[in-house]
Amino acid sequence: MQDLIKYKLKENVTLKNRFVLAPMTTYSGNPDLTLSDEEEVYYSARGKEFGIVITAATAISLHAQAFTNQISAKSDFYLPSLKRLADAIKSGGAKAILQLHHGGRMNALGLYENQDIVSASSIKAERSNAATPRALETLEVYDTIEDFRQAMIRAIKSGFDGIELHGANTYLIQQFFSPHSNRRSDEFGGSLEKRLTFPLMLVDMALNTRNEFASEDFIIGYRLSPEELEEPGITLEDTTRLIEELSKREIDYIHLSLSSYKQSSSRNKEEKAPIINILQKHNINNLPIIGVGGIETKREALEALSLGFDLVAIGKAALSDAMVVSNILNDKPIKKVIDEDSLLPKDMKKRISEWSYLKDKGYTVK
Numbered sequence: 001m002q003d004l005i006k007y008k009l010k011e012n013v014t015l016k017n018r019f020v021l022a023p024m025t026t027y028s029g030n031p032d033l034t035l036s037d038e039e040e041v042y043y044s045a046r047g048k049e050f051g052i053v054i055t056a057a058t059a060i061s062l063h064a065q066a067f068t069n070q071i072s073a074k075s076d077f078y079l080p081s082l083k084r085l086a087d088a089i090k091s092g093g094a095k096a097i098l099q100l101h102h103g104g105r106m107n108a109l110g111l112y113e114n115q116d117i118v119s120a121s122s123i124k125a126e127r128s129n130a131a132t133p134r135a136l137e138t139l140e141v142y143d144t145i146e147d148f149r150q151a152m153i154r155a156i157k158s159g160f161d162g163i164e165l166h167g168a169n170t171y172l173i174q175q176f177f178s179p180h181s182n183r184r185s186d187e188f189g190g191s192l193e194k195r196l197t198f199p200l201m202l203v204d205m206a207l208n209t210r211n212e213f214a215s216e217d218f219i220i221g222y223r224l225s226p227e228e229l230e231e232p233g234i235t236l237e238d239t240t241r242l243i244e245e246l247s248k249r250e251i252d253y254i255h256l257s258l259s260s261y262k263q264s265s266s267r268n269k270e271e272k273a274p275i276i277n278i279l280q281k282h283n284i285n286n287l288p289i290i291g292v293g294g295i296e297t298k299r300e301a302l303e304a305l306s307l308g309f310d311l312v313a314i315g316k317a318a319l320s321d322a323m324v325v326s327n328i329l330n331d332k333p334i335k336k337v338i339d340e341d342s343l344l345p346k347d348m349k350k351r352i353s354e355w356s357y358l359k360d361k362g363y364t365v366k
């Protein structure tokens, strides 16, 4: 049985346990998009529990902003806010990872003033009320990479232990990888290999930025969604290529965004093997892989490790139960009622109380 306590992520970086707070948008930043006091409380509590805390998706530019009151890293004005966030997480002994995000075509018209809704190509997402994005010009794609770089430098300056590139959940990085949203004919699109260009340029930019501005201990992670349901959409074959390329580079982990850690392919129902088993074969250099999706007990956490994940991320269970890791490690049932003791920002609590899928999973909001 693999140990859930202590994990050496890399030279000089040992985590207090294998649990990761999944990145979760709080909808609770201040109106100027700095960290609110309530968010600070939320992160301080989770920092005491988890080996790694990944922050909510943090916007790298004005055009990146996807959610109401989403915290920002778009200029140096945000350095003190980012420092408070890193300090809140680290004060409990967790490693603090800033999730760098651009919403692309998923952004809502009118949510932010003077915002351009942009993507790889001018193709709407397949959902109601989706805006038609403007395709970024080639030079603007390079500018966007520069925005990511500047945000990463701010993460380093504010004391974060690492960054995660948010290449999952249909946002901009994924939009460049997807044959649905990327129909470009320049160096950023056309074939699978060209659809890899933007994600891999970002990764290479992050590696160079670490060399230039941080120590080797600085953690670089990449989050991805292995499949899309759209036609055309990202297939597991596409993702195996991405994993092969990622694992050739000196990043520190790959984070699979899944609704269940043991999930099998949604596109190919004949294929029953868990996605982790399929992708792992292409992880040439055996990078650590984070799994997520429905983990609520010690048995499930251990099962995730035995399937091949190295670290387990927890989302919803960490919203209701501020002591979720202690409870899991002690084999105690987690608390599934979201109340004052959950230490959640009130706007986040309000927002998630409207989500039926939380209720479906047995969570209640008081």
Ligand SMILES: Cc1cc2nc3c(=O)[nH]c(=O)nc-3n(C[C@H](O)[C@H](O)[C@H](O)COP(=O)(O)O)c2cc1C
Pocket (backbone or CB within 6 Å): 022, 023, 024, 025, 026, 055, 056, 057, 099, 166, 168, 169, 223, 257, 258, 259, 292, 293, 294, 295, 313, 314, 315, 316, 317, 352
């Ligand atoms: C309220 C909420 C906000 C989320 N925000 C983000 C986010 O900012 N970035 C991200 O990559 N995933 C986000 N997710 C997805 C989670 O990181 C996680 O993958 C998902 O909840 C499945 O894990 P779970 O079953 O343990 O909740 C969010 C999920 C929830 C419930």
